[in-house]
Amino acid sequence: MSTTTLRKNQKNQLNNSGINQQILRAFAGELAKDIHTQDDLAELSASLVKMTIEAALGAEMEHHLGYAKHEQNT
Numbered sequence: 001m002s003t004t005t006l007r008k009n010q011k012n013q014l015n016n017s018g019i020n021q022q023i024l025r026a027f028a029g030e031l032a033k034d035i036h037t038q039d040d041l042a043e044l045s046a047s048l049v050k051m052t053i054e055a056a057l058g059a060e061m062e063h064h065l066g067y068a069k070h071e072q073n074t
Contacts, residue, residue, distance in 0.1 A: 035041050062068050 031044060035044060058069065
């Protein structure tokens with residue numbers, strides 16, 4: 001398989017935001033194993049939203065400050 005074909009295949013696995021759909025599907029499949037009730041699904045959904053927002057805010061702060069959390073500003 002050529003390098004160009006490999007790159008196209010990798011690109012096809014990414015959606016418009018750059019998220020690798022294959023990895024996301026595998027992750028969702030693992031999480032789904034523990035979902036048995038509607039409450040389980042609601043709790044998982046809320047946790048994922050919370051973690052995503054926290055990660056985004058942390059990345060934004062890191063970008064704004066110019067260094068990572070717990071890193072010394074030199």
